[in-house]
Amino acid sequence: MTDERDQDPTTPFYDHPTGGWGSLKSVLRQASRNRIGIGVMETLRRQNKPRGHMCTSCAWAKPPSPHLAEFCENGAKATIWDLTRDxxxxxxxxxxxxxxxxxxxxxxxxxxxxxxxxxxxxxASDRYVATxxxxxxxxxxxxxxxxxxxxxxxxxxxxxxxxxxxxxxxxxxxxxxxxxxxxxxxxHETTSVALKRTIGAPVGTCVLDDFEHCDLMLFFGQNTGSNSPRFLHPIQQAVKRGCRIVTFNPIRERGLVEFMNPQNPAEMLTGRATPISDIYLQVRPGGDIAAIAGLCKHLLDRDAVDHGFVAQHCHDFARFESWIRDLSWDDIETVSGLDRADLIQVADLYARSRNVIGVYGMGLTQHVHGGDSVAMLVNLLLMRGNIGRTGAGICPVRGHSxxxxxxxxxxxxxxxxxxxxxxxxxxxxxxxxxxxxxxxxxxxxxxxxxxxxxxxxxxxxxxxxxxxxxxxxxxxxxxxxxxxxxxxxxxxxxxxxxxxxxxxxxxxxxxxxxxxxxxxxxxxxxxxxxxxxxxxxxxxxxxxxxxxxxxxxxxxxxxxxxxxxxxxxxxxxxxxxxxxxxxxxxxxxxxxxxxxxxxxxxxGNSARERNWETDSGKAEFSCPASLSAVGGEPDTGVHTLVTLRSNDQFNTTIYDYHDRLRGLEGDRMIVLISRTDMARAGLTEGQRVTLVSAVQDGISRRVDGFTVTPYDLPPGCVAAYYPEANPLVPLSCHDQASKTPAYKGAPIRIEA
CATH class of the missing domain: 3.40.50.740 (Rossmann fold)
Structure with a gap:
């Protein structure tokens, strides 16, 4: 079971549950700074409810029977930010x-x-003037x-x-x-292109009811705690009834580690939180293709494939099977950064689970081969018929409302x-x-x-x-x-x-x-x-x-x-x-x-009905162009940059300078890096550095003034905030099919 002990204790992290008192305090801080009145509280009371006001923050679903407060920490901040008196x-x-x-x-x-x-x-005056x-x-x-x-x-x-x-x-x-x-x-243009090509529908296949009937959820590159906290309610309910959660993400995000429901008085008074992920694997950036390939390889080895579904509904499985069988475990472990034993453990759990949902965010889509990452998740779900039935499906989590x-x-x-x-x-x-x-x-x-x-x-x-x-x-x-x-x-x-x-x-x-x-x-x-x-x-x-x-x-x-x-x-x-x-x-x-x-x-959704609107008329198995979504092994001295949103941020809107759920405060010009990589690069904590794009196209891209901050990250991975780090991502660094920028996998160098 995942707990705080899996976190590197020598680096910053948040040692409390997502939600809970920390969430309430953060909302109250924003309410005070924006001098909100009673009308804002009335708006929040109606938020995301029938005949009410729909939140302008994330696009997570609104249940037919809403909670007393059907808004999350970030949804409340968005509404307070909108209705400020300033x-x-x-x-x-x-x-x-x-x-x-x-x-x-x-x-x-x-x-x-x-x-x-x-x-x-x-x-002439260098000013905006009223008109x-x-x-x-x-x-x-x-x-x-x-x-x-x-x-x-x-x-x-x-x-x-x-x-x-x-x-x-x-x-x-x-x-x-x-x-x-x-x-x-x-x-998520990567999603629209990859899902349209593989299952014939450009959006996810799940509905809210599926989360009440799933046995296993696999999360890839999605930070639920900061980006869609209302999703934590159905996740928590699923966990309590016995659903298992496995998370693949380079960073240990608290939303998929532990959750305390602010609307549950017993949890708030006793401090009793719900552990979320049974297994949390810190995959290398872009290593999801390899990780999923490892799961698929073990499923084939133990013949845990729904052959009836594949024969009736799928196309090109034989080519995919051949590609998987030819892969070596050494390559899978090297590219994913994960151990074979851990991947086999997850694959066995998947094989024992009847209904499985694959959930993902921009950790899959914002790569040079992001479309292949999404298609690999489709492959995994198709192998056991987990698209087109209750309690199963693919679930991209969108951002804007x-x-x-x-x-x-x-x-x-x-x-x-x-x-x-x-x-x-x-x-x-x-x-x-x-x-x-x-x-x-x-x-x-x-x-x-x-x-x-x-x-x-x-x-x-x-x-x-x-x-x-x-x-x-x-x-x-x-x-x-x-x-x-x-x-x-x-x-x-x-x-x-x-x-x-x-x-x-x-x-x-x-x-x-x-x-x-x-x-x-x-x-x-x-x-x-x-x-x-x-x-x-x-x-x-x-x-x-x-x-x-x-x-x-x-x-x-x-x-x-x-x-x-x-x-x-x-x-x-x-x-x-x-x-x-x-x-x-x-x-x-x-x-x-x-x-x-x-x-x-x-x-409606055609793929949910197993009506595959593809060229072949069936769901498509596919083979990726590369085992790594970042496009191959970096050169010596090159790190893979992952851009992040903080807990007090929605897209480019910065509500405050707190990143509570990562244990970070005050400064957004920081570069997160493991202590091992710091030692290898000769860097010290608190050192000022410049990040430089490692893309060789004759154009210099550099951002000065980052502070080195040790953090629990996989080898070769560094992280910095979006949008401050955006100048380091070249236009040419995008998904091959959708042209979505590779914000989760850009090559950079660190200059002292």
């Missing part, structure tokens, strides 16, 4: 130039508070009309609702472009994923058919000047991207840079002429349109659709909803059409949902009638 007004911008604000830390920029007025950048919505829309429309649509990009973060996302994608295609990257490009849903309703650079013929019929136009830009291609286009216009629906794109150092100065060269946002962030200060800052409502705020108060919807990680109604008064009377801002830009950019009725759609969002239903009738039948179903309504 304001970022025109007076603030009058006091601070953009040049000055570029020197501010990320946390301090967002901590200024909610944006209150539409703003335009005035290059009107009419002037902003007119200028943005004029700039877009003057631009080649192929040079314009419409980016979306994962928070925008289904209604906003549908209109945004429609705006881009009516304008003439499929340049519709979203935050999936930086995290609607990042999966945005893809569902048309935000995609891939035209083959969108019903373009249906859109052409509905709106009387000829949609563009060429493939649009991915995030990687957008960043390259900003650097080389081929991207002229950038519209961002939320997010902090300029800070979230790889090769940040090269891109930062290039943003000022854009002809148009439109940022739809709630708070100030790094992307808003890397600007030049043609920059606009358009403030919008947050999801918890009241959205009042001509027909009355509006609801919006989003899709969770398990493909269920939920409605959300905001009730808090807007932070400023000058704010518009995201759908209204999209419509405002569209009306000044596009020629009028009787089939495209922006004003009618904004007056009543039911009409937008009618459009979504008309476009996607199989998934959104009776959309308006079902949107308030407790637990959300399920839009």
């Amino acid at each position: 304001r970022c007004t025109p007076d603030f911008f009058a006091r601070h130039t953009i040049t000055e604000l570029r020197s501010w830390p990320d946390h301090d920029l967002e901590a200024v508070g909610r944006l209150t007025h539409p703003m335009r950048f005035d290059a 009107t919505w009419d002037d902003a829309f007119a200028a943005i429309g004029a700039a877009l009309r003057a631009m080649d649509p192929r040079a314009a990009v419409f980016y979306a973060s994962g928070r925008a609702s289904l209604e906003t996302s549908y209109l945004y994608a429609l705006l881009a295609r009516l304008y003439g472009t499929n340049n519709l990257p979203d935050s999936s490009n930086m995290c 609607n990042v999966q849903g945005q893809r569902t309703v048309g935000i995609s650079e891939k035209p083959e994923l969108v019903p373009l013929d249906k859109l052409a019929e509905m709106f009387g136009f000829d949609p563009p058919r060429d493939t649009g830009m991915t995030t990687i291609e957008v960043v390259q286009g900003v650097i080389d000047g081929t991207v002229k216009g950038f519209v961002s629906l939320g997010g902090n794109f300029a800070r979230a991207i790889p090769d940040q150092g090269r891109a930062d100065p290039a943003w000022a060269g854009l002809d148009l840079n439109v940022q739809i946002a709630t708070k100030l962030n790094r992307s808003h200060v890397l600007v030049g002429d043609g920059a606009w800052l358009l403030p919008c409502l947050v999801r918890a705020e009241r959205d009042q349109q001509k027909s009355g108060r509006q609801a919006v919807t989003m899709e969770d990680s398990l493909s269920h659709i939920h409605a959300s109604i905001g009730k808090r008064p807007p932070a400023s009377r000058h704010l518009l909803s995201e759908p209204a801002i999209v419509a405002g830009i569209a009306k000044t950019t596009l020629s009028p059409s009787p089939l495209v009725r922006w004003d009618d759609w904004i007056a009543d969002y039911d009409r937008i949902r009618d459009l979504i239903e008309q476009t996607y009738p199989d998934q959104f039948a009776d959309f308006n009638g079902r949107m308030f179903e407790a637990g959300g309504f399920y839009r």
